[in-house]
Amino acid sequence: MNILFITRKFPPVKGGMEKVAFDLYTHMLTISKVRLISYGGSSKFLPIVLPSFFARAAWNILTHKTDVVYLQDGLLSLLGVMLKIFGKPIAITIHGLDITYENHFYQYIIPKCVKKLDKIICISNATEEECIKRGIPREKITIIPNGISDEFYVNENKTVLKEQLANKINFSFNDKKILLSVGRLVERKGFHWFVKNVISGLLEKQSELVYIIVGDGKYRKEIEAIIAERGLQSYVKLLGGMDDETLKLLYNTCDIFVMPNIPVKGDIEGFGIVAIEAASCGVPVVASELEGIKDAIVNEKNGFLIEPYNAYDFNNIIFGLLDNDYKKEMFGKKSRRFTLENYNWRRIIEIYLRTFKQSLKCKNDGLEGY
Numbered sequence: 001m002n003i004l005f006i007t008r009k010f011p012p013v014k015g016g017m018e019k020v021a022f023d024l025y026t027h028m029l030t031i032s033k034v035r036l037i038s039y040g041g042s043s044k045f046l047p048i049v050l051p052s053f054f055a056r057a058a059w060n061i062l063t064h065k066t067d068v069v070y071l072q073d074g075l076l077s078l079l080g081v082m083l084k085i086f087g088k089p090i091a092i093t094i095h096g097l098d099i100t101y102e103n104h105f106y107q108y109i110i111p112k113c114v115k116k117l118d119k120i121i122c123i124s125n126a127t128e129e130e131c132i133k134r135g136i137p138r139e140k141i142t143i144i145p146n147g148i149s150d151e152f153y154v155n156e157n158k159t160v161l162k163e164q165l166a167n168k169i170n171f172s173f174n175d176k177k178i179l180l181s182v183g184r185l186v187e188r189k190g191f192h193w194f195v196k197n198v199i200s201g202l203l204e205k206q207s208e209l210v211y212i213i214v215g216d217g218k219y220r221k222e223i224e225a226i227i228a229e230r231g232l233q234s235y236v237k238l239l240g241g242m243d244d245e246t247l248k249l250l251y252n253t254c255d256i257f258v259m260p261n262i263p264v265k266g267d268i269e270g271f272g273i274v275a276i277e278a279a280s281c282g283v284p285v286v287a288s289e290l291e292g293i294k295d296a297i298v299n300e301k302n303g304f305l306i307e308p309y310n311a312y313d314f315n316n317i318i319f320g321l322l323d324n325d326y327k328k329e330m331f332g333k334k335s336r337r338f339t340l341e342n343y344n345w346r347r348i349i350e351i352y353l354r355t356f357k358q359s360l361k362c363k364n365d366g367l368e369g370y
Contacts, residue, residue, distance in 0.1 A: 074098030096270025124292030185217030
């Protein structure tokens with residue numbers, strides 16, 4: 001197939017969506033013909049550059065064989081509607097916040113534009129439900145989760161890796177158990193809730209413990225205030241943004257990965273890519289049974305799902321793993337196998353291409369929009 005791949009999130013800009021777009025594009029290239037148009041600027045400037053973006057896409061369609069136009073997130077649905085004049089099937093991926101963003105003007109425009117496109121790919125059941133709430137026909141939707149490459153796992157002695165990590169972040173772990181969370185410091189991630197409601201209870205049972213949070217955002221000050229109020233300065237470390245090598249060390253040295261999300265109106269966890277990154281490193285994941293996380297983590301297969309705000313169960317599951325190294329290690333190995341079997345990019349790309357071919361067939365058969 002000849003695919004025109006259009007994204008507004010792409011390296012060298014760093015971020016979760018940028019990495020997903022890059023991985024999707026590079027793996028798609030291995031089994032199909034793909035041309036890339038990317039825009040790396042701020043979303044608030046997108047309306048200004050949209051005419052230029054449209055011109056680049058139009059030129060590509062007019063000068064190259066194009067079977068399918070693929071848009072990498074919901075905000076680009078505006079561009080998709082404009083490109084329909086060329087009569088090509090247009091597919092789009094919806095991640096979460098790109099359909100739920102709580103702004104009256106945004107909600108008036110974007111869902112209507114998404115609805116006009118030929119195929120809507122949702123990365124989780126939760127994202128599909130948000131689309132359906134906004135009038136997007138279920139029959140246009142296909143659920144395809146995010147994929148993962150086996151690029152994070154380091155098969156080396158954990159003691160050696162922990163020493164390397166200690167030198168990198170200037171922190172002495174000694175015999176401490178490590179809990180890890182990765183993500184933007186925003187309300188829905190629930191890091192503030194976890195520090196406030198779970199850490200102290202864990203420390204009563206396991207005093208040799210440190211909780212590391214990687215990421216930055218507007219909730220940093222709130223988390224710092226809770227740490228100070230509870231006297232947790234020796235037990236909770238906010239590292240800010242980290243480079244890929246340090247993140248890889250963290251994934252491979254931590255004992256448990258925690259994703260304690262809480263429900264927030266107008267926001268959504270579309271999938272949970274960091275959870276499967278950790279699971280691919282043989283790390284047990286303990287996460288909230290919420291939104292798209294339920295598509296990334298399958299309970300007792302590659303992690304444990306717990307009702308949001310349930311501090312008691314978070315405490316018990318985490319301590320049960322920390323207190324039994326054999327159980328933790330065996331579950332980690334099982335988790336790694338399950339994650340790589342079910343979320344490898346080769347499998348995900350094949351589903352994408354089948355979906356594109358289905359869109360093309362419907363267009364050619366005169367069944368646009370089913």
